[in-house]
Amino acid sequence: MGLYGEQILPRVVNCACGLKSVAPLRRRVCEGLEGDVVEIGFGSGHNVPFYPQAVTRVAAIEPAEVGWKLAEKRLRATSVPVQRSGLDGQSLPFEDDSFDAALSTWTMCTIPDIAAALAELRRVLKPGGTLHFLEHGLAPDEGVRRWQHRLEPMQKRIFGGCHLTRPVVDLLTAAGFTIAEVDVFYEEGSPKFLGADSLGAAVSP
């Protein structure tokens, strides 16, 4: 991956994802998580402070070594057991039906084969298990979408393969999830092409 991908990008992502302004969104997406949880694209653990007490353990999936190191202080401060359990959301090292819930925040944009990753989440979630998601993707407005298509090639090069135009809800539905709730909005303080967010919960049948 090279120096940029291994050392610099995870630090840039840590700063961008660590903005205080997104804390209320993290709190909302983590609400209602309980039992054994798998989190894909754990990054540097910015969701850790928001795990509810009802979470019994978290299996964290994250390829970036630096991201994991940057998570240390958040991991020391939580009483929820968190274990780094895998490197790739496209291939999860777990038995079928092992988790009560899953969590993904601003990660579905980056995983190369997102359909494979969602199929893996379906496989490892127990029937009725819920995927809590907070993702940026294809904007609701045509004018913003045109800019997303123009800027996506540059975004992918700079941000490790991050797509701007993934239709989050459609991808979840195509993977067989049932959307239980979703809120689609532009994130405050973010340019619209980057901040077209979907926050919600999707149930694995």
Ligand SMILES: C[S@@+](CC[C@H](N)C(=O)[O-])C[C@H]1O[C@@H](n2cnc3c(N)ncnc32)[C@H](O)[C@@H]1O
């Ligand atoms: C924009 S960051 C979001 C990090 C974190 N979820 C957050 O909200 O702060 C996207 C994360 O996805 C991770 N990622 C990239 N490819 C992945 C893959 N194939 N499987 C799992 N995670 C991946 C990246 O290393 C990065 O940490």
